[in-house]
Amino acid sequence: MNVYLLETAKEFARRGMCVDVYTRRHDPEDPEIVELSPRARVIHIPSGPLSADKNGVYQLLDGFCRAVDDYRDRHELQYDVIWSHYWLSGLVGIDLKRRWGLPHVTSFHTLSELKRLALPGESDPPERDASERLIMDDADRIVVWSENERDALGQVYDVPAAKISIIPPGVDSARFAPGIQSASREALGIGDGRILLYVGRLERLKGVDIVLKALATMEDADDVELLVVGGAENSTERERLRGLSQEFGIADRVRFIPSVDQSDLPDYYSAADVCVLPSYYESFGLAALEAASCGRPVVASKVGGLPSVVRDGVTGFLVGWQCPGPFMEKLQILLNDPELRRQMGAAARTHALRLSWQRAVTDLAILFGTIRDVRTAAGCGAAAG
Numbered sequence: 001m002n003v004y005l006l007e008t009a010k011e012f013a014r015r016g017m018c019v020d021v022y023t024r025r026h027d028p029e030d031p032e033i034v035e036l037s038p039r040a041r042v043i044h045i046p047s048g049p050l051s052a053d054k055n056g057v058y059q060l061l062d063g064f065c066r067a068v069d070d071y072r073d074r075h076e077l078q079y080d081v082i083w084s085h086y087w088l089s090g091l092v093g094i095d096l097k098r099r100w101g102l103p104h105v106t107s108f109h110t111l112s113e114l115k116r117l118a119l120p121g122e123s124d125p126p127e128r129d130a131s132e133r134l135i136m137d138d139a140d141r142i143v144v145w146s147e148n149e150r151d152a153l154g155q156v157y158d159v160p161a162a163k164i165s166i167i168p169p170g171v172d173s174a175r176f177a178p179g180i181q182s183a184s185r186e187a188l189g190i191g192d193g194r195i196l197l198y199v200g201r202l203e204r205l206k207g208v209d210i211v212l213k214a215l216a217t218m219e220d221a222d223d224v225e226l227l228v229v230g231g232a233e234n235s236t237e238r239e240r241l242r243g244l245s246q247e248f249g250i251a252d253r254v255r256f257i258p259s260v261d262q263s264d265l266p267d268y269y270s271a272a273d274v275c276v277l278p279s280y281y282e283s284f285g286l287a288a289l290e291a292a293s294c295g296r297p298v299v300a301s302k303v304g305g306l307p308s309v310v311r312d313g314v315t316g317f318l319v320g321w322q323c324p325g326p327f328m329e330k331l332q333i334l335l336n337d338p339e340l341r342r343q344m345g346a347a348a349r350t351h352a353l354r355l356s357w358q359r360a361v362t363d364l365a366i367l368f369g370t371i372r373d374v375r376t377a378a379g380c381g382a383a384a385g
Contacts, residue, residue, distance in 0.1 A: 001085055003262065004085075004169050007357045009036055010040055013036070013038060016039070018039045019036075019040045020077070021040075021042045022043050023042060024064055025045060026050050028050060031044065043071065045067045046067065047064040048063060061088065072100075079102060083104075083107070083368075085107050087108065087135060090135035091134075094134070105142075105367070106135055106141075106142055108132065108142070112124045113157070115281050117156070117281075119205050119281065136159050140371055141367065143164075144165070144167075145283055145305050145308075146284055147308070148304050150164045168305075168355055171290055171355055172357065173293050176294050177266065177293065184267040184268075190227075194224045194335050195273050195274075196274055197229065197269065197272035197274070197276070198276055199230055200230045200287050201230055202231030202232075202238050202241065205279065206277075206278070208237075209244055210278040212226070213324035214324040216250050218328055224253065225253050226255070227257060228254065229259070229268055233258050238256055241256070265290065269290060269294035269296050270294055272291075274335060275291035276300070276331065278322065279300070279303060279304070280322055282304040285306045285309050285310075292310075292315055292349065293349060294349075296345050297315060297340075298316035298348065300319070302318040311347070314351075316344055
């Protein structure tokens with residue numbers, strides 16, 4: 001979500017529109033304003049204790065709304081559209097819509113009920129599900145990333161299709177471009193073996209344990225290493241996965257790497273032979289698109305928006321079951337066939353070039369324009385982050 005907000009904000013700004021991204025100040029080192037680019041900035045709003053975690057932020061939303069409204073008044077700012085992201089910000093969008101008399105567009109990125117359907121036992125704050133339904137009812141338009149997400153909103157939440165716009169995210173194809181594998185491996189200190197790569201958050205919903213089990217049961221795979229990139233160094237899920245890798249006897253072939261900057265990610269994709277996303281639920285799968293743009297085939301779960309990124313049998317493989325066996329089969333096919341990896345990687349790059357941030361923001365600008373007349377090229381849009 002952070003990548004999505006950053007790239008769309010910068011692209012809107014390149015087109016002469018102003019974007020203010022409001023978010024809660026959570027670090028004493030946070031400046032009030034961070035300039036993303038000319039006409040695009042992040043505004044840190046004090047609201048409650050800095051140490052409040054995601055679950056505690058719900059209690060701070062009223063104060064945050066008042067503080068945002070006060071900031072706007074003091075600086076005499078005018079906006080055309082409120083665009084909120086995630087359920088907590090969606091509630092802020094509802095409040096600011098009333099205060100400012102502006103249309104409210106929302107994007108959820110993940111939804112509580114869809115997570116539970118994908119992986120029973122997933123827990124969220126008790127207020128989340130009812131809040132998401134309230135936001136859906138109140139929003140003027142909901143932006144989703146795939147047909148699957150649109151269909152789920154209709155089937156699970158009874159949202160009319162006319163209220164939903166499908167606008168997939170993009171990828172920076174200049175940054176995420178095919179690199180020289182040997183050079184990337186040398187830069188990262190990676191050897192000559194075969195490399196599997198997972199990039200993303202570490203939580204049970206991401207299904208990384210499936211890949212661990214698949215790796216443990218592969219034949220003739222002593223030279224195969226799995227890089228797990230993302231997540232906090234001391235997260236509970238990382239420790240659980242470390243324990244599983246030891247239990248499966250593959251701890252020496254699994255490397256956990258904390259979250260890295262976007263500027264460093266292309267080297268990881270280029271160093272890999274195959275990328276894998278074994279998620280139980282994924283609204284889109286931006287990591288799969290970044291991998292494709294770097295010319296790497298992807299083996300992914302056939303869930304959510306991933307089928308719009310991974311073309312089964314062309315740019316990689318889709319797996320219909322969250323089980324180690326089917327993942328192991330597809331991974332071994334690619335790991336054992338360098339020419340197939342090359343062909344699928346080239347097709348993946350071609351497919352990724354069709355999805356750009358420029359195209360995404362063009363579609364978003366058209367949508368915002370239909371909801372409210374955009375004033376001038378100097379007008380402003382607001383994103384409640």
